[in-house]
Amino acid sequence: MSELNLILLGPPGAGKGTQAARLIDDFGLAYIATGDMLRENVKQGTPLGVEAKRFMDAGDLVPDDVIISMIEAELQGEESKDGFILDGFPRTTAQADALAAELQRLGRALSAVLLIEASDDEVVRRISGRRVSLSSGRVYHVDFDPPEVEGVCDVDGSDLIQRDDDKPETVRRRLEVYHAQTAPLIDYYERQGLLRRFDGAGSPTEVHDHIRAALATLRLEETL
Ligand code: AMP
Numbered sequence: 001m002s003e004l005n006l007i008l009l010g011p012p013g014a015g016k017g018t019q020a021a022r023l024i025d026d027f028g029l030a031y032i033a034t035g036d037m038l039r040e041n042v043k044q045g046t047p048l049g050v051e052a053k054r055f056m057d058a059g060d061l062v063p064d065d066v067i068i069s070m071i072e073a074e075l076q077g078e079e080s081k082d083g084f085i086l087d088g089f090p091r092t093t094a095q096a097d098a099l100a101a102e103l104q105r106l107g108r109a110l111s112a113v114l115l116i117e118a119s120d121d122e123v124v125r126r127i128s129g130r131r132v133s134l135s136s137g138r139v140y141h142v143d144f145d146p147p148e149v150e151g152v153c154d155v156d157g158s159d160l161i162q163r164d165d166d167k168p169e170t171v172r173r174r175l176e177v178y179h180a181q182t183a184p185l186i187d188y189y190e191r192q193g194l195l196r197r198f199d200g201a202g203s204p205t206e207v208h209d210h211i212r213a214a215l216a217t218l219r220l221e222e223t224l
């Protein structure tokens with residue numbers, strides 16, 4: 001059976017990271033999340049991190065050339081050779097074109113683009129309650145998925161914080177950016193017959209079940 005190469009598309013806060021974690025467990029795919037990679041660079045204080053931070057804090061996109069070279073390096077690595085999930089990339093048509101060119105060069109292809117849909121109101125509600133541990137990477141929600149002890153990570157006891165770009169005014173900006181620059185990718189991938197839509201309003205388990213069913217159908221079609 002051929003490798004599974006997936007893109008997770010959808011607004012911030014739709015549950016892409018949650019679904020990615022489950023799909024990695026299911027299929028053992030490499031997880032490539034540009035947001036996580038950028039945050040790691042910011043944390044380490046690399047030149048890339050210093051450049052990216054001002055865009056991220058403002059809720060704007062980091063320039064395409066920076067992101068594209070980061071992804072190219074990742075796709076050439078050993079880890080992703082049996083399949084991958086891209087989370088938070090591509091976010092612009094230029095990034096999608098660059099991805100297509102790189103995959104073609106590597107003789108690989110996308111299996112599907114999973115769109116997780118969520119309304120703006122739902123996004124704001126979810127993101128404003130989001131808290132993360134910088135050391136363990138575990139993400140919580142103050143109402144829907146609280147830690148055992150308020151403000152403390154269950155995994156490693158570290159303090160939980162709100163990401164700078166999860167503050168309400170930045171979330172509104174991120175949504176504007178999503179609608180203007182990323183949403184056109186819905187049509188882009190629909191035209192290629194790759195798009196599968198999922199209602200992100202369901203519980204994580206419901207959304208996961210729907211995605212698994214869609215992927216099972218996809219793999220079945222592949223063998224016909
Ligand atoms: P995320 O964790 O995916 O929501 O990403 C956090 C922030 O990192 C975004 O608001 C952008 O500033 C930046 N970022 C992540 N991925 C990309 C991308 N593919 N293109 C441009 N900027 C990105």
